[in-house]
Amino acid sequence: MIVFDSVSKRFPNGHIGLDNINLHLERGEMAFLTGHSGAGKSTLLKLIMLMERPSSGHIQVGGHRLARLRRAQIPALRRNIGVVFQDHQLLFDRSVFDNVAIPLLVAGFDEDDVGKRVRASLDMVGLLDKEKLNPLSLSGGERQRVGIARAVVNRPAVLLADEPTGNLDPDLSADIMQRFHNFHQAGMTILIATHDLDLVRRMGHRVITLEKGRLISEGQLVSEGDAV
Amino acid sequence: MSRRDDNRGSDKPPRKAAVTTWRKTPPSQSVPESKKKPPQKKTPGRKTASRGKAQKGHTSSALGHWKILIALHRKVARDALSRILETPLASLVTVLVLGVAMSLPAALSMTLDNLRDVAGSSQVTSVRVSLYLASRITDDQASRMREDLASDQAIKRVIYISPSQGLAEFEKYSGLGEALRLLDNNPLPGVLEVEPKDSSPLAVSNLKNRLIRMGGVDEVRVDSDWLKRLNAMLTLGDRILTGVSILIFLAVLLAVGNTIRLLVVNRKDEIRVVKLVGGSDGFVILPFLYSGFWYGLLGGLLASVMASALWFAVSGPAQELASLYQSSFRPSFPGLEICLTLMLTGMVMGVLGAFLSSWRQLRHIDP
């Protein structure tokens, strides 16, 4: 589903964000992306959804070579990728409900459907009672959950989550991860960037570790700080 | 994924992203209509299987697709209007600029139309064709000629002015009667004054050519200089109107464009987010086109109101002026036609201005 073929990302200021990454994520696979702050996790996720372009190498998503996509094809690609942004990317000029509804409006769902799906999604993250509020009046964790609800509201084929549980308490984090796991079982391809190694260990999926832009290990975490 | 990937990786990708390749097991109801469409439109042979499956839901959803599209447009139009009304003062300035600008060519064209009416109305402009008769023509012959001419299709009225009548008039108006009386006999010819039915220059010159060939006519003169002048002025006026209209057209585009440009800047975040979740360029630009549409419509409406007000203010004095010239001329009301034209051009230019100013800008907001 997601293939990185010797991908490097060099920023305009000369900084190397990613260095020769080779990665293969199967359709329906769930994996975690870890590494220290600044390791390049967000950069890698941004490359997948075309927020950034690689300086060299090829990326394939859903069978499409990203470099070959024409401009007009990019929206269709993004509609198949749900993203939880590290900085939430919520709009503060509208309610929680309207924020979560954006992907559905973009994809052309009809009104009744939108209502049902948005509420189901908000229910999933436990924010059903806040649908009418402005995101400005929510706590950091609540905003994060709105971001999660928006990412999964149209049941995308691919879910990319950048620190989705960074501001959440352990119980809520575990609950959200369980939901992601359920999506994974329903066939969704999921890649989650996170620092929460405990949680990662408990989930038992593949772990991809980055360090200073390089991929240093792939495999399941079995014991403390150890990758197989 | 392997099978699909082999298909894709090797040759050119299909023109639109085909959703069917995205999932292990395509969930039956969660693929929205808009996504089903692209693969259906340009289906290569290999996709027939999945297509058959989708077909079932499609007969009912083709209609649904349109319904959704219309609902979207209505929502976007409503939002755009309410956004304009939310900032009444700022919007009012734009609308005023548009209204004032557009009422200018409207007023000009109203004036020209009315002048053209004046030029066409017989009372004011009646062209006189004067037939100077040969001196051998007697009064009796002249009256017979007058009757002949009066029954002519192209002629409205004929008046005979005999030499003696002519002399009396000449004396009265010129004060040179004394000088004429020194002459033995009246040097003035009899004159038939012909008023043509059609006072257009072509008809008049045709008539003139016909009359000149009549026996007993020495000379034919057409007294239409001032009409020519008026017509020349009207042509000039038309040119000016065209020029002014083009300038106003540009001004309106700029005014709408600038307003929309600011709107885009103010809503950068929203545009980014919408693009991030897969909003197409068309989806992103739609609200701005509707903003332009509303501005243009409101501007056109205001221009109509101003043009009508101008007409009411001017029509009274104009009528008085006309009555001084023994004319029953009444300035005609700009009417629905001009108002509709104003609103229609307002809408079109609003949308066009919005498009021109935001298209490139929106494309450059890259998430």
Ligand SMILES: Nc1ncnc2c1ncn2[C@@H]1O[C@H](COP(=O)(O)OP(=O)(O)OP(=O)(O)O)[C@@H](O)[C@H]1O
């Ligand atoms: N637009 C940019 N221009 C220059 N350097 C950048 C840019 N974006 C990211 N970087 C650099 O690339 C490196 C990787 O950044 P990235 O955001 O991918 O880190 P991360 O792994 O997500 O970190 P964190 O866990 O803190 O979110 C960082 O050192 C960052 O400074």
Ligand SMILES: [Mg+2]
């Ligand atoms: Mg990051």
